[in-house]
Amino acid sequence: MALIGKLVVCGVGLIGGSFALALKQAGAVERVVGVGRNPATLARAVELGVIDEIAAGWRDALDGADFVLLATPVGQLDAIMEAMAPHLQPGTIVTDAGSTKRDVIEAVYRRLDPHLATVVPAHPIAGAEKSGVEAGFPTLYRGKKVVVTPLPENRPDAVERVRAAWTACGATVVEMSPQDHDRVFAAVSHLPHLLAFGLVHDLAGRANAELLFSHAASGFRDFTRIAGSHPEMWRDICLANRQALLAELDQYLAELAYLRALLLAGDGTRLEQLFGEARRARDAWAAQFPPPSTAE
Amino acid sequence: MALIGKLVVCGVGLIGGSFALALKQAGAVERVVGVGRNPATLARAVELGVIDEIAAGWRDALDGADFVLLATPVGQLDAIMEAMAPHLQPGTIVTDAGSTKRDVIEAVYRRLDPHLATVVPAHPIAGAEKSGVEAGFPTLYRGKKVVVTPLPENRPDAVERVRAAWTACGATVVEMSPQDHDRVFAAVSHLPHLLAFGLVHDLAGRANAELLFSHAASGFRDFTRIAGSHPEMWRDICLANRQALLAELDQYLAELAYLRALLLAGDGTRLEQLFGEARRARDAWAAQFPPPSTAE
Numbered sequence: 275m276a277l278i279g280k281l282v283v284c285g286v287g288l289i290g291g292s293f294a295l296a297l298k299q300a301g302a303v304e305r306v307v308g309v310g311r312n313p314a315t316l317a318r319a320v321e322l323g324v325i326d327e328i329a330a331g332w333r334d335a336l337d338g339a340d341f342v343l344l345a346t347p348v349g350q351l352d353a354i355m356e357a358m359a360p361h362l363q364p365g366t367i368v369t370d371a372g373s374t375k376r377d378v379i380e381a382v383y384r385r386l387d388p389h390l391a392t393v394v395p396a397h398p399i400a401g402a403e404k405s406g407v408e409a410g411f412p413t414l415y416r417g418k419k420v421v422v423t424p425l426p427e428n429r430p431d432a433v434e435r436v437r438a439a440w441t442a443c444g445a446t447v448v449e450m451s452p453q454d455h456d457r458v459f460a461a462v463s464h465l466p467h468l469l470a471f472g473l474v475h476d477l478a479g480r481a482n483a484e485l486l487f488s489h490a491a492s493g494f495r496d497f498t499r500i501a502g503s504h505p506e507m508w509r510d511i512c513l514a515n516r517q518a519l520l521a522e523l524d525q526y527l528a529e530l531a532y533l534r535a536l537l538l539a540g541d542g543t544r545l546e547q548l549f550g551e552a553r554r555a556r557d558a559w560a561a562q563f564p565p566p567s568t569a570e
Numbered sequence: 571m572a573l574i575g576k577l578v579v580c581g582v583g584l585i586g587g588s589f590a591l592a593l594k595q596a597g598a599v600e601r602v603v604g605v606g607r608n609p610a611t612l613a614r615a616v617e618l619g620v621i622d623e624i625a626a627g628w629r630d631a632l633d634g635a636d637f638v639l640l641a642t643p644v645g646q647l648d649a650i651m652e653a654m655a656p657h658l659q660p661g662t663i664v665t666d667a668g669s670t671k672r673d674v675i676e677a678v679y680r681r682l683d684p685h686l687a688t689v690v691p692a693h694p695i696a697g698a699e700k701s702g703v704e705a706g707f708p709t710l711y712r713g714k715k716v717v718v719t720p721l722p723e724n725r726p727d728a729v730e731r732v733r734a735a736w737t738a739c740g741a742t743v744v745e746m747s748p749q750d751h752d753r754v755f756a757a758v759s760h761l762p763h764l765l766a767f768g769l770v771h772d773l774a775g776r777a778n779a780e781l782l783f784s785h786a787a788s789g790f791r792d793f794t795r796i797a798g799s800h801p802e803m804w805r806d807i808c809l810a811n812r813q814a815l816l817a818e819l820d821q822y823l824a825e826l827a828y829l830r831a832l833l834l835a836g837d838g839t840r841l842e843q844l845f846g847e848a849r850r851a852r853d854a855w856a857a858q859f860p861p862p863s864t865a866e
Contacts, residue, residue, distance in 0.1 A: 349838075399787045419785065454781075461773060462786040466793040468829060469765060471848040476825040477757060478851035485750075487855045489715065490758040491695045493799075495861060496792040497762040501852045503789075505845035509838050516833055523830055527823070529772040533764060534819055537812055542645075542805050549801035552767040555774035556797045559783045565791060 277302040277438060282335045282342040284309040284354060286319040289371045289398065290345030291410025294324050296443035299412040309335045310346075319407045336361040341439065344370040349510035351378055355385035362386065368393045369436045373459065373507070375423045375452035377514035382425070390427035394436040397421045397455065398445060399463075405504040416444035423452040460518035465526060467508055468519065470501040573598040573734055578631045578638040580605040580650060582615040585667045585694065586641030587706025590620050592739035595708040605631045606642075615703045632657040637735065640666040645806035647674055651681035658682065664689045665732045669755065669803070671719045671748035673810035678721070686723035690732040693717045693751065694741060695759075701800040712740035719748040756814035761822060763804055764815065766797040 281303045283290040297303040308316045308325035309332065316328045329335035336342070336358060344351055351372060362368070368389065372378045375395050382393050399419045420440040424433045437447045450458070477486050512519060536545050577599045579586040593599040604612045604621035605628065615621045625631030632638070632654060640647055647668060658664070664685065668674045671691050678689050695715045716736040720729045733743045746754070773782050808815060832841050 399785065418787070421785070458778075458782055458785050461776075461782050462790050466769065466790055469769070469826075470793060471845050472825045472829050473762065473765070473822065474848040474852050475844050476822055478847060480757075482754075483851075486754055486757050487851075488859070489695065489717070489754050490855065490859070491714070492861065493796045494758050494762055495856070496795045497766060498852055499792045500789045501848045502856070503845075503849065505842045505849055508845050509842035512833060512841055513836055513838050516836065520830070520833055523826070523833070526769065526772055527826060527830075529768045530765075530819070530823060530826075533768050534816070534823075537808060537816055537819070540809055540812065542809050545808055546801045546805035548771050549767050549799075549804050551774060552770040552797045553799065553801055555779075555783075556770050556794055559786065560791070560798070563784070563786070565788065 276304045277435075277442060278341045279304045280339045280341075281306045282309060282329070282339045283307070283325060284335075284342065284344045284358075285346035285350075286310055286315060286324055286407050286410075287345065288405050288407075288409040288414070289400070290343055291319060291322075291324040291407050292400070292412065292414035293343055293345065293371070293398075293439075293443060295410055295412035296415055297439065298323075300442045300444075302439070302442040307335055307339070311350075315407050322407065322410075324407060324410055332358045333361045336363060336366065339363070339366050341435070342366060342368045344368070344372070347504070347507040347510040348372040348374055348378060348514050349506070352381040352385065355381050359385050359389075362389055364389075364392075366392060367432050367435050369396050369439075371396065371398050372514075373397055373463070373511045374514040375421075375455045379423070379425065379452050390425055391429040392432045393425065394428050394433050395423045395425070395452070396436055396440070397423070397459075398440065404502075405507070413444065415440065418445050420445045420447045421455055422447055422449050423455050424449065456515050456518045457521075460515055460522045464511055464515055464519050465522040467500050467503060468512065468523065469526075470498050471503075471508070474498050474501040572600045573731075573738055574637045575600045576635045576637075577602045578605060578625070578635045579603070579621060580631075580638065580640045580654075581642035581646075582606055582611060582620055582703050582706075583641065584701050584703075584705040584710070585696070586639055587615060587618075587620040587703050588696070588708065588710035589639055589641065589667070589694075589735075589739060591706055591708035592711055593735065594619075596738040596740075598735070598738040603631055603635070607646075611703050618703065618706075620703060620706055628654045629657045632659060632662065635659070635662045637731070638662060638664045640664070640668070643800070643803040643806040644668040644670055644674060644810050645802070648677040648681065651677050655681050655685075658685055660685070660688075662688060663728055663731050665692045665735075667692065667694050668810075669693055669759070669807045670810040671717075671751045675719070675721065675748050686721055687725040688728045689721065690724050690729050691719045691721070691748070692732055692736070693719070693755075694736065700798075701803070709740065711736065714741050716741045716743050717751055718743055718745050719751050720745065752811050752814045753817075756811055756818045760807055760811055760815050761818045763796050763799060764808065764819065765822075766794050767799075767804070770794050770797040 306325045319325045602621045612624045
């Protein structure tokens with residue numbers, strides 16, 4: 275018997291689509307039903323074999339559902355939970371793939387209060403700069419991390435089923451508090467995205483933008499790759515994790531003010547020292563966490 | 571007959587070593603002589619076949635030399651030019667691989683005044699985050715750009731010989747003024763390096779650095795790759811191009827101040843618009859300038 279009988283995926287883009295494909299490849303799901311705001315995307319998902327059928331609405335989708343993954347931008351989750359609440363059956367496991375957790379959990383308490391035992395918030399840490407249903411692939415999560423931030427009300431077996439689903443996708447599951455999650459990812463993910471978007475936006479607005487871009491090379495390519503990320507998704511992340519992101523941005527601005535002072539003073543000794551410390555930390559990290567072998 | 575008879579490479583690291591290897595592979599050089607501050611590096615360069623012999627000093631190196639590449643961090647070039655000046659013979663072509671050009675050209679006028687016809691400043695645009703003689707490989711420059719910033723005093727045939735050498739390495743040569751060069755690379759290379767060094771340095775100094783780094787994923791990996799670059803080289807670049815880099819940093823700080831205000835105001839509409847503009851510019855650039863097919 276498969277791990278999941280009827281799987282409902284709300285938002286069949288890169289994240290939701292790859293989850294469905296991975297579970298199918300692992301033989302861990304019997305039937306995948308798609309829900310979403312865009313009928314054309316859902317139709318394409320059927321064509322691509324990402325989902326097996328399209329639900330007419332939440333009543334239809336949740337009828338006999340074992341497991342629901344909410345994989346839309348986080349800004350939509352409150353309204354989605356409100357819409358699904360009347361039709362959610364006891365025992366159906368619900369999880370999400372939102373990049374922020376405190377705001378998602380607030381929405382869970384607001385909208386799904388009778389179901390707190392079985393709603394398990396989570397966040398798969400997988401590159402999402404190529405978005406859309408066409409971008410999904412079954413090995414996206416292989417070797418990646420998934421952070422689960424259980425609610426105190428969660429039933430242990432509900433948490434276990436969410437862990438098992440992600441493990442079946444090839445991911446490693448870790449647990450964190452929502453507060454830690456949001457602070458950690460503000461630093462290592464949300465801030466870098468903001469910085470990359472900002473740099474490309476800054477340069478693109480220059481009178482000599484064409485000249486500048488024509489001389490950008492491999493360093494620029496890697497540094498700005500995440501500026502190709504999904505604008506709506508990142509708008510939602512920035513708003514949802516605004517407090518932690520502002521704190522990180524302010525700390526980074528202090529770092530830049532220090533670097534600016536070193537530059538202004540022509541302090542080569544301290545610049546070289548700082549660059550050396552950064553290089554050693556980056557090298558140590560890269561040695562400890564080599565890239566997963568699948569395409570990122 | 572080979573393009574170059576006796577080639578002298580000063581600084582046999584990634585850049586100088588790869589130049590020698592590329593010319594050898596192209597059959598464009600007869601003999602490569604290495605000069606440098608570190609005897610062990612030079613000995614290793616002979617073992618690796620990067621150079622054929624080690625010069626005892628500049629007199630020895632420049633005796634009968636056809637072509638000299640200066641491939642050290644730019645902060646050393648003034649002293650190097652001073653040391654080589656008494657031994658430089660008329661007709662020997664001299665070029666450099668410095669990432670900044672105005673400061674190098676100032677040193678040329680200061681140290682090599684009798685040789686202005688044959689000293690042609692240049693800058694190969696090739697990733698240099700892995701440094702050292704072991705990192706060199708013959709295809710580093712294939713499909714890459716080399717910017718040549720000729721002096722008004724340069725003989726056309728001297729410029730042509732520098733272009734021909736880089737073309738033999740598989741690179742595409744473009745000409746720019748030193749002023750344009752330094753401004754353009756402050757924006758698309760020097761500033762991103764400073765920002766990446768700064769982010770890693772900032773995070774590495776936190777009490778919870780280990781927790782943060784353990785959750786960094788592929789976006790962080792790419793964004794911070796250039797923070798693994800050579801500290802001395804980047805110290806020199808920052809100091810040499812300080813003026814243009816400060817101007818770029820200040821413009822970027824204004825961009826971050828704008829982003830901070832949007833975050834603080836919770837202005838999702840403008841955030842999404844800015845991210846969308848950045849994404850479109852990044853996508854258009856990536857489509858127009860696909861990565862070279864060789865390893866970057």
